Amino acid sequence: MSVIHKDVIIAGGGLAGLTLARQLKQTKPELDILVVERNQFPVPEKTAKVGESTVEIGSRYLTYTLGLREHFSERHLRKHGLRCFFGTPQSDFAQQDELGVSELFGIPTYQIDRGAIENYLHTSVSADGVEVLDGVTTKHLDVSGELKQLTVTNGAREQRFSSRWLIDAAGRQALIKNQLGLQQDSGHKGNALWFRIDKQVKLDDWSSDADWRARIKQAGTRWLSTNHLMGPGYWIWVIPLDNGATSFGMVMDDQALAAGDFSCFEATFAWLQQHHPQCAASIEGARILDYVVINDYSHGCQQMFSDLGWGVTGESGVFADPFYSPGSDFIAFNNTFISELVGDSFSGHDIRLKSRVFESMNQSFFASTLSLYNGEYGGFGDRRMMSLKLVWDYAYYWGVLSLLFFRNAVTDVTLMRSLNPNLREAQALNERVQGEFRQRAKQRIVLPAQGLFMNQFEVPCLKQFSRVLEDDSLDVSHSLANNVALLQRLAAHTIDMLGANPSQQISDDECAVLGDYRRSVLA
Template identity: 40%
Template sequence: MHDVVICGGGLAGLTLAIQLRRRLPSANIAVIERQRRPLPEACHKVGESSVEIGACYFERLLGREYFAQRQLRKNGLRFFSGPPASPIEERIELGPSERPVVPSFQLDRGRFENDLREVVEREGVELREGWGVRDVELAEDGEPHRVAVVDPEGREHALEARWVIDALSRRRLIAKKLGLHREIEEQASSSWFRVAQKIDVAELVSTTQERWHARDVEKSRWLSTVHLCGTGYWVWLIPLSSGMTSVGVVAESAVHDFRTFGKPEAVREWLRRHEPRLASRLEGVAFEDFIAMKDYRHDTTRVIGRERWACAGEAGFFVDPLYSPGSDMIGTINSLATEL
């Protein structure tokens, strides 16, 4: 029998496995993950931007040297607000002119999760790649939970565990099974893609705007998570260590119809209307991937139960990508689960 079975080997599940192994060296821990390595760099998952709490959590697991060598140090959050379609240099800019003392990072998720899997195996955690989770049977009165899994050849197996962790992202296996879903009235939708180029917000402003460019003392605006903000929306620009740039649209469902930006050609047209300079920069630039998500907000009444279960990462809740809270929540819930 396992002490802990973690269903899902994404960012939340992998970091929890490392944290548990170091806190409980003798524990029998298994991670069940459907997708095998190698994971594609850049075009793997959204959620590339970390903030200070999440960055501190990741640094404690992997060390600062790892991030200096394998990821990009982030230059904080940067917001450009003003009338829709207005020139960048005429907008109100809020962001650091020098890199913050407390570090955070821009994460190439494919690269990061490949590296985390290596650490998990090196730490002695059982990592079952190519295995799927069919179901979880939660037990009572201290009896072991049962996790129904499928191996790469399609054979079914049952694992027993004292603790079971749902890290299956939006599949939300435990929350749905226990009826923990909580409705969110005001919804938002998003679409995003990666391009195989560095997109620097400074490129969107003419070099004749000398005072605007001079504000960027270290020429590091591009290392920020850039937010181009308008009525009911914001657009992100996130640089990745692989040389790609992540671009995403986030819009309130009550203001912007998802159909206007939910497909590749639609989002190009949407950008032409709302962010014409960015749209012009992207003309002729291929999208390396494209993902869209309608009404992405979800919530739950509990993420940890005294019955020896927990929901890590998006298996619990996700409200909004603004301020990049995802890694903070991963670190917080993982740490609470580890203490229990």
């Protein structure tokens, strides 16, 4: 059987693989690229895959780096932030405590339909000259030699390919990871279930209270948030899709999972009727499109990139947790590193140093992301902890990780070395604050609901981090130093408010960093 040669083979034609193909074509248009995918295009919308929300890095990558802004404005909903609700459910949903924004910060994020974007990317990269071979199963791959080998089958038909570069974007099949024994326990344990219904659920309809509705500057848009119903050891998402469907999911630590029966939709629905009746009422009577359960979803990977001509991207490599929706962020970082390595190698450059630096940065990013979850799920129903946690996590994410990506710093090895002292300081601050969150999370506190609104849009430090991120003209070194100094101040106030006896007097600095947010947090 003849072997067909390609420059680059991407195993997996989902979001990670197709965006990588597009980015590689932008980097080096002359590359002969093959994408192999087990599903057939077009994939179904509404139920193609879970993962319908993006945050700032992923949104920047998709709309700006890949140039998909027009597609997103036409086919995907603008996300109205992340919103959390706390407390034992009351007869009126407005009586629960609410954490979110009254209006949007400047950087757009989206609720995306994975089927819609993958179909669009398939058409787009095919038009750019990428060969997409769909409806095939990977029978064999080998990344040990100078030329990588891949064999796929479609029924009785078998095809063999070779390439200088082979990238695994095949999701949890983890083709390269399994072949090379790169599996790694992340240390974080979590379980998830999700389902879609063929009905548009608007959370704004869950209460008719005029004051509650008036909290949001743009009336009737609460449903466009990634809405979360919070409890000790778990959270439930309610995410709208552009096609009129709604995605629901529940994510739990082992203790919360053991406390209920979630083996089928009917059992989960009965649990929702007891614990979140407004949510259950919004689902009742709708057609259930799918139901999926996955246990122990988090996983790491010992190595993601090699100067020997292979790489791993998306869930084939690492997955931390769905809270904050970081999946597209990992795709953005992984694909950007891989594109740089592939482009340099075909230009004749020595990529040994870059591959090691990129590997170290990627592992550091993953570790920082894991720290947001590991040991903290017990506090997810704790309104005080989470109102502080979300401000801190946003601040660290916008002030450090997003800044590096937005300024294209992550592929500049010399620049990253110069930033290292401030990056180490930021990492140490994050480790300290997350440690305080973990200590409080052990108590699994649920505070009585008071109908409070913790409005993150009024937090001065978040506005400052967002302004810096939006202004591409600002120098990254100067901006990072200023951001880390602000993080130091925020860390001190966060730790104080987490304590059993927080300071009674609000200092001038605390007012400058948090404004009136402190009063609602400590109410």
